[in-house]
Amino acid sequence: MQLPFAESYKIKMVESIHRSNRNEREKWIKEARYNLFNLRSEQVFVDLLTDSGTGAMSDRQWSEMMLGDESYAGASSYYKLKNAIADITGFEFFLPTHQGRAAENVLFSAMIKEGDIVPGNSHFDTTKGHIEFRKAIAVDCTIDEAFDTTLDHPFKGNIDIEKLENVFINNSGHKIPMVIITITCNTSGGQPVSMQNIQQVSQLSQKYGVKVIFDGARFAENAYFIKKREPAYADKTIREIVREMFSYSDAMTMSSKKDAIVNMGGFIGFREEELFNKASVFNIMFEGFITYGGMSGRDMNALAQGLYEGTDFDYLETRISQVEYLGKMLKDAGVPAQFPFGGHAIFVDAKRFLPDLPKEQYIAQTLAVELYLEGGVRGVEIGTIMADRDPITRENRYPNLEMVRLAIPRRTYTNNHMEYVAASLINVFERRSGIKTGYCIVKEAPILRHFTVELEKVK
Ligand code: F0G
Numbered sequence: 001m002q003l004p005f006a007e008s009y010k011i012k013m014v015e016s017i018h019r020s021n022r023n024e025r026e027k028w029i030k031e032a033r034y035n036l037f038n039l040r041s042e043q044v045f046v047d048l049l050t051d052s053g054t055g056a057m058s059d060r061q062w063s064e065m066m067l068g069d070e071s072y073a074g075a076s077s078y079y080k081l082k083n084a085i086a087d088i089t090g091f092e093f094f095l096p097t098h099q100g101r102a103a104e105n106v107l108f109s110a111m112i113k114e115g116d117i118v119p120g121n122s123h124f125d126t127t128k129g130h131i132e133f134r135k136a137i138a139v140d141c142t143i144d145e146a147f148d149t150t151l152d153h154p155f156k157g158n159i160d161i162e163k164l165e166n167v168f169i170n171n172s173g174h175k176i177p178m179v180i181i182t183i184t185c186n187t188s189g190g191q192p193v194s195m196q197n198i199q200q201v202s203q204l205s206q207k208y209g210v211k212v213i214f215d216g217a218r219f220a221e222n223a224y225f226i227k228k229r230e231p232a233y234a235d236k237t238i239r240e241i242v243r244e245m246f247s248y249s250d251a252m253t254m255s256s257k258k259d260a261i262v263n264m265g266g267f268i269g270f271r272e273e274e275l276f277n278k279a280s281v282f283n284i285m286f287e288g289f290i291t292y293g294g295m296s297g298r299d300m301n302a303l304a305q306g307l308y309e310g311t312d313f314d315y316l317e318t319r320i321s322q323v324e325y326l327g328k329m330l331k332d333a334g335v336p337a338q339f340p341f342g343g344h345a346i347f348v349d350a351k352r353f354l355p356d357l358p359k360e361q362y363i364a365q366t367l368a369v370e371l372y373l374e375g376g377v378r379g380v381e382i383g384t385i386m387a388d389r390d391p392i393t394r395e396n397r398y399p400n401l402e403m404v405r406l407a408i409p410r411r412t413y414t415n416n417h418m419e420y421v422a423a424s425l426i427n428v429f430e431r432r433s434g435i436k437t438g439y440c441i442v443k444e445a446p447i448l449r450h451f452t453v454e455l456e457k458v459k
Helices: 022-031 059-066 076-089 100-111 125-133 161-170 195-207 219-229 238-247 273-286 297-310 313-332 363-375 415-430
Strands: 093-097 117-120 137-140 178-182 211-215 251-255 266-270 345-349 380-382 403-407 439-443 454-457
Touching: 022 363, 059 297, 076 093, 076 238, 076 266, 076 297, 093 100, 093 273, 100 125, 100 211, 100 251, 100 266, 100 273, 117 161, 125 137, 161 195, 178 195, 195 211, 195 238, 219 238, 219 313, 266 273, 297 313, 313 345, 313 415, 363 380, 363 403, 363 415, 363 439
Parallel strands: 117 137, 117 178, 178 211, 211 251
Antiparallel strands: 093 266, 251 266, 345 403, 380 403, 439 454
């Protein structure tokens, strides 16, 4: 018999989670104004809101915590992290930040001005928020295939080279300070970008004198997909692929809460000292001195260790197979989802799930609430609410895709939990014709509204 797949780790410590009943959940979600971010974690049984900072650290990471050096300047933990980043990514210069959006804030302060244009592959919401906050414009150049969830394409995170070149040509009067490649592309469904596409973007950007910045939150998962799906890389190690990927970029922002498997942390990697020096000023203002930048020494130690664990092939295979396990159960039951499955999450296609619900009633949010009511499973809306209003017209932006993302925390849940989640969603799928109305907004913030929005049921 062929030996079955099994996790590349065993469990040393556990945390209790509590089931609830439907009556409790109805009361709680109403009190939360139908915004899943407002729920208390005890009100959730399986929490797939995000894979960010929710992973389980290893015994080695916890032991690194004890070795943290909390010196204000020049801590050994800073040098340990500096060496790990240089080793894994090839970036000789780096700044620690407290998380990914802080890295965006610092780097963009040094690079983006009002009126700038920043093309990329479906910028993540905080990335877009930091661009628009500076009165610059984020232009989505993702390939069209990404927006057809039924289409099988190995690299749905790819940038459309023609779209990108048009942005370069049509905006010659504007300044384009950078192109951002998000690896993997979270917004299009945790979809990878191929090495070939990275090379093409890099060549084109060089031609037009534009810098290439990676949003590297899930860079290791991207490398795993390159190994699996791009034949030339089948025999390379994950770390070789990672080094090559980063060799095509000028700098990177990192949310270490994802592929570096820590609960909090981030950094910026730079190739050139000049940009590093420029950004250092903002790091000191917003984050902290350049040798800690918003992180404790112990957290920098755990992050350095996490970078090695996160780029281990067996770990990545375990992780991505678990996401696929959930995806396959849903697919077999006919639940529409972004295909192929993403690296960190399953993205349920809410428009195909609830085809008769008007988009003005927030289709993906409606589905996310139904899933919570069904099983106490918390996903997240990646749809109209998150897409926010147009910064100029203030009209709702209706994105091509309305998704409910089920993000799987790293090393946290078992496949039994995945089966529970699948059963909950399949139950909703079976009663979908009874879901006839959605929600309307009663209160929202001027930017990044999804975190605090308050909703009411449409009567
Ligand atoms: N870039 C990407 C691609 C992300 O997915 C995130 C966060 C960030 C940047 C910002 O990093 O949270 O550390 O400030 N994504 C989380 C998510 C929140 O749920 O996908 P952060």
